[in-house]
Amino acid sequence: MLAYRGGDAGAFETLYVRHRARLFRFVLRSIRPRAAAEEIYQEVWMRVIEARGRYEPQARFTTWLYTIAHRLVVDHWRRGALSVVSLDSVELESNSPDPARHAEARQSLRKFALAVEALPQAQRETFLLHEEGGLTAAEIAAATGCGEEAAKSRLRYAMAKLRAAVDDG
Amino acid sequence: MAENERDPKVSRRYRELGAEEPPRALDEAVLAASRRAAELHPAPLVPPTGRRRWYFPVAAAAVIVLSVAVTWHMREEQPDPEGAPFYEPPRVAMQADDAKEAKPPVASPRDERAELRAAPAAPAPAAKPAPDGRAMGNIMARAQPPEKQLERIAELRRAGRHEEADRLLAEFRKRYPHYRVSEEMLGKIERK
Numbered sequence A: 001m002l003a004y005r006g007g008d009a010g011a012f013e014t015l016y017v018r019h020r021a022r023l024f025r026f027v028l029r030s031i032r033p034r035a036a037a038e039e040i041y042q043e044v045w046m047r048v049i050e051a052r053g054r055y056e057p058q059a060r061f062t063t064w065l066y067t068i069a070h071r072l073v074v075d076h077w078r079r080g081a082l083s084v085v086s087l088d089s090v091e092l093e094s095n096s097p098d099p100a101r102h103a104e105a106r107q108s109l110r111k112f113a114l115a116v117e118a119l120p121q122a123q124r125e126t127f128l129l130h131e132e133g134g135l136t137a138a139e140i141a142a143a144t145g146c147g148e149e150a151a152k153s154r155l156r157y158a159m160a161k162l163r164a165a166v167d168d169g
Numbered sequence B: 001m002a003e004n005e006r007d008p009k010v011s012r013r014y015r016e017l018g019a020e021e022p023p024r025a026l027d028e029a030v031l032a033a034s035r036r037a038a039e040l041h042p043a044p045l046v047p048p049t050g051r052r053r054w055y056f057p058v059a060a061a062a063v064i065v066l067s068v069a070v071t072w073h074m075r076e077e078q079p080d081p082e083g084a085p086f087y088e089p090p091r092v093a094m095q096a097d098d099a100k101e102a103k104p105p106v107a108s109p110r111d112e113r114a115e116l117r118a119a120p121a122a123p124a125p126a127a128k129p130a131p132d133g134r135a136m137g138n139i140m141a142r143a144q145p146p147e148k149q150l151e152r153i154a155e156l157r158r159a160g161r162h163e164e165a166d167r168l169l170a171e172f173r174k175r176y177p178h179y180r181v182s183e184e185m186l187g188k189i190e191r192k
Helices: A009-028 A034-054 A061-078 A099-118 A121-131 A137-144 A148-168 B008-016 B024-040 B050-077 B091-100 B109-121 B133-142 B146-158 B162-175 B183-189
Strands: none
Touching: A009 A034, A009 A061, A009 A121, A009 B024, A034 A061, A034 B024, A061 A121, A061 A137, A099 A121, A099 A148, A099 B008, A121 A137, A121 A148, A137 A148, A148 B008, B146 B162, B146 B183
16 A cells, blocks of 8 residues: 555555455445445545555554445445345355255355344444454454454354354254 | 454355455446556645654754754864864974973874863873973964964064074974065064
């Protein structure tokens, strides 16, 4: 990011390639419809570009990136927009030749997706920051503005519910 | 810690939900914007805020302190007139002359300066007495440009200190054998 701030466009490309897919999924699974998610995803990167002059390496770039994403997602929620995970794109990748087992696996995955969707917003966001962003509890706390203990607690609750969904499935 | 909360089963199941990626058009739009920003507009400069607010005052103070220190150091290091080769007296002649004045041998103009500095601070040992006022005056005279040295000789002459004047004049002639002394000045510096 410092290289990009210095005018190296290639440095931004490297960062973008590294974070694009995970950030996209974080936004996509926080916001519906998909068009809104795409809009916010693009907005996150525009904010990064605009803020390059103010960037200081006080934390990992990832934390900074997801802090921006968190703010935009929360703004979206505050505007009253839907904030549920879209299950439209859930595609089961199964090599099982048995149709019955394939259907069973698909059903199991749908249950898990529903469990993710059913998580309270804060817990779901914490879980997504952890899974997609690879953020620690401290980094999640920094990105979302909550205390570290709160971040740990949210993650613990989310994990317990999702673990139960996996076991049930 | 969050790391302890990681559950491989949950992570694996979560990954099975899919690995969606942004559409290519979105990638291109973002990258194009980043290139435009990098090429057309330099990163906006922002004044330092928060914890960086002290950078400028501290940097300014450091520059001032450094400037003063360098200036002081340069003044200290300036070669003094005694060290200038133009005024350097022949070593043998100096020793001979100074011996007459019961003054310790003067090896070079540098030593003279050291002597001048050391004399007031600590009494020199008996073998090396500190220069008296007269000798000091002569040392100072030798450190001056030729015109000033002539004036000094003329002063000594007027004051009736002929021996001293003779010695300085002889020394002057040794040091500046080709120096043209005006008739008027000659009248003042030569013994009548």
